[in-house]
Amino acid sequence: MSHSLLPQYWYVIAEARELTQQSVLSRTILDESLACYRDSQGKVVIAQDRCIHRSARLSSGTVSDGNLSCRYHGWVYGDSGKIVSIPCEGGEEFASQCGMKAKTYTSIEQDGYVYVCLKPGEHTPPRPMTLNELGSVWKGRVRLQNRFQNSLSNCVENYIDVPHTAYVHHGIFRKPRGEPLRTTVTRHEGRIDITYHGERLNLGTFSMFLNPQGSEIExxxxxxxxNVTSVHYKMPGGYRYSISSQSIPVTAMETMVYTDISYDFGVWTPFAAWIVRRQAQEVLKQDIDILNEQGRNIDKYGERFYTTSADLIHTLTSEIISGMRSGITPAEISSETKEITFCV
Ligand code: FES
Ligand SMILES: [Fe+2]
Incomplete structure (x- = not known):
């Protein structure tokens, strides 16, 4: 674990609106327990969830006007996690002289998210990818949070897995039609690009509206x-729909997922948020059910997978993630382009 590269990357710890000067959030990322709040300047403080005095949890303390008091002996943490008061030493004067501080982590606010980097190092990007870079900037937007009892790798696999959609999301998304789908997959330095050719998406309930002719889509x-995936659909009439998923490794078998959906349905865009949110949450609930079930079996029997060539995308992503867990950089993993055809 110690040489894992994963702690060097940026992870969403919360939505920016969830962090205030009056409350403390408890989060776990890569098994590290974190307490987060905003200090009196409004700046995000992400501290190890452990009081430096006697190791009580900071996240079970209270925050008022940007000062966090530990619930055990009342030590107060202020701006940037500095100790500003030690009640049994008479309060603030002693504390200001001692210069003690919680162990804190680097954070960045971007796109309405607060990101943390646990261990900045040579592989740490200057900032997280923006939603703009992920192509999630159409007129309509919906944001969702969900928790999965499964690994980062299996969650990532699911979000860019087409075959399951006909089964797990039967009717909402696709129906099994047994039609071959030609796919080009390219891997280069930690990035995988997948292009589907000649797909005629059957969007279930929405196909009448989104793709009435059942024509070819992009x-x-x-x-x-x-930990980031994005999925983009462009309909023949110009309507667009994109889903970006940021999967946050909480523990080995727990993953928190922040989903950003963006869409452009022309004149219908302003009216679509409610139905897009409802539909997306329904689809995600189906994914949670199947991934949690898979997770329970993995806990019981270990991760024993039988893989065919139709599982190429998962093989390529999991090689990168497991490589990074053992200190291998994405650049050290082979670049390749392959074409596969599978039936959906
Ligand atoms: S353990 Fe936090 S104040 Fe003592
Ligand atoms: Fe799914």
Whole structure:
């Protein structure tokens, strides 16, 4: 674990609106327990969830006007996690002289998210990818949070896995039609680009509206190591729909997922948010059910997978993620372009 590259990357810890000067959030990322709040300047403080005095949890303390008091002996943490008061030493004067501080982590606010980097190092990007770079900037937007009892790798696999959609999301998304789908997959330095050729997406309930002729659509998927995927559909009439998923490794078998959906349905865009949110959450609930079930079996029997060539995308993503867990950089993993055909 110690040489894993994963702690060097940026992970969403919360939505920016969730962090305030009056409350403390408890989060776990890569098994590290974190307490987060905003200090009196409004700046995000992400501290190891452990009081430096006697190791009580900071996240079970209270925050008022940007000062966090530990619930055990009342030590107060202020701006940037500095100790500003030690009550049993008479309060603030002693504390200001001692210069003690919680262990804190680097954070960045971007796109309405707060990101943390646990261990900045040579592989740490200057900032997280923006939603703009992920292509999630159409007129309509919906944001969702969900928790999965499964690994980062299996969650990532799911978001860019087409075959399951006909089964898990039967009717909402696709129906099994047994039609071959030609796919080009390219991997280069921690990035995987997937292009589907000649797909005629059957969007179930929405096909009447989104793709009434059942014509060919444009569909590309992407993976950005270690934890981001994006999926893009463009309908023949110009309507667009994109889903970006940031999967946050909480523990080995728990993953928090922040989903950003953006869409452009022309004149219908302003009216679509409610139905897009409802539909997306329904689809995600189906994914949670199947991934949690898979997770329970993995806990019981270990991760024993039988893989065919139709599983190429998962093989390529999991090689990158497991490589990074053992200190291998994405650049050290082979670049390749392959064409596969599978039936959906
Ligand atoms: S353990 Fe936090 S104040 Fe003592
Ligand atoms: Fe799914």
């Amino acid at each position: 569909h590309t998927d992407h993976f950005f190591a270690p």
